[in-house]
Amino acid sequence: MDWLFLFEVSLAGLGRGGLYALTGVAFVLIYKATRVINLAIGEMLMVGAYLFIGFGAGMALPLWLAVILALLGGALLGFVLERTAIRPLLGENPISVFMVTIGLSSVLVGLVEIIWTANPRSLPDLLPRDPIFIGDAFVAPKTFWSFVIAAGVIAVFLLLFRFWRGGVALRATASDQGAAYAMGINVPAVYSLAWALAGLLAAGAGILLGAISGASSSMGVFGLTVLVVVIVGGLDSVLGALLAGVLIGWVESVAGVYLGGEYEQLFTFSILLVVLLVRPWGLFGTREIERL
């Protein structure tokens, strides 16, 4: 066994896991605050990547500005989706809301294909390209930097939820919505906030993912693995999303390299199956959550 190679493969897996974790946090944020299972998270991510292409390549803006605008665009998208498609369904059967998010994902794919066509695109070069070595192990620079950035963004968000008062209000609402209303928390505003922040995180993940492997109108399938991640971690657990994201990224990478690409999914879904059988509420989730 070549340990150095395994180590390199593992690092690559962690890189991918960082993006799962980042998108998983976006998913969990929406779920915790609004109890919506948002299957459009992968497409929100895709829109982020295309917005970056639009601002950075299409309009040829400076890349830092393109990143900021794409992130804000992602936040706006989250906000608008919640207000127009999700809010009117408040109090409806969760399954209908879930179905609506599936519909939204098709709409987003359609919009992207209308504006940018269905052809795959590459993103303007964003991440540094100097090779990175950790000890003797080589890490692809894009993977390394996307992991570092994802980890940094996640850290900032965790601090925000801990110390910013709006973040505390968001957690309060997630914990008991009725009490939040009675205590004067503007709950609908919290919903908007959660969706906007999740849109921003997903757009960030989309830019990073696009920087690594390019953008295409089918990159939203990334969201399926994210769904596996959050089910394994627990739909309402940020910590679960982080750990399961990294774990599944690692397993995929190792299985893909040693057994062949077609085994990636097999392992991911086996983990999903085992977790569903043994701990259906996820590794870190709250027990009484209903499953679909």
Add this chain to the structure above:
Amino acid sequence: MTADRHILEVSNIEVVYNHTVQVLRGLSLQVPEGGIVALLGSNGAGKSTTLKAVSNVLFLENGDLTAGAIRFDGAPVAGRPPHHLVRDGLCHVMEGRRVFEDLTVEENLIAAGYAASGGDDGGGSGFELVYEYFPRLFERRRAQAGYLSGGEQQMLAIGRALLGRPRLMLLDEPSLGLSPVLVEDIFTIIARINREQGVAMLLVEQNANVALALASYGYIMESGRVVIDGTPDKLMADDDVREFYLGAAGAGGARSYREVKHYKRRKRWLS
């Protein structure tokens, strides 16, 4: 009562859940500015529903106010979202305490302060007041609220409401599940808050003894309407009230015998 200004006026309200179950049937009550009013009644009478109607959170349970009017501080409550009412000084401490269990004590207060101020109070103001009334909360401020004792959670629920500098507090069964000693402690503090902060209170209780000891006026409701109201003296002098709500204190005799009679009297009284 009539001479005082009323901070809360509930007139003839009817509430229906799920468009089918009528729970309140023409209920009226008033709370004078700065006063304590007790709303008593057995389980299922509609006490919590009354408070939810006042704080405008019925929609959360698919409940509708189908008739009547509620005025807080002279203005109708209808159409005002709950967080506006809180900012205008109406705080609802819900049944079962409902603390944010995943948050620490202090974070519960932070969320409450943020909510009550609409986010612009600078943070942390008013905590001293809460900790002054509930020193125990200060000791436990870093503890997760879910791990507090029932009494501490009730303190937190009241403290949270206090942060909004309310003019009217709706308290839903603060004595629920607490030991008699704790009940006495909590009610002593409730009385102090009322006296020192001038907060009017609508106090819902099944424990009529403690509630009437504090209140200046009381309503007793059954099946969605008020069946008798008056000063605590009047209520405590009433045979039915003594028997049904004040426990063995009023009526003597063996328990089993009383229960038979209880059922008959109750039926007569309700019809």
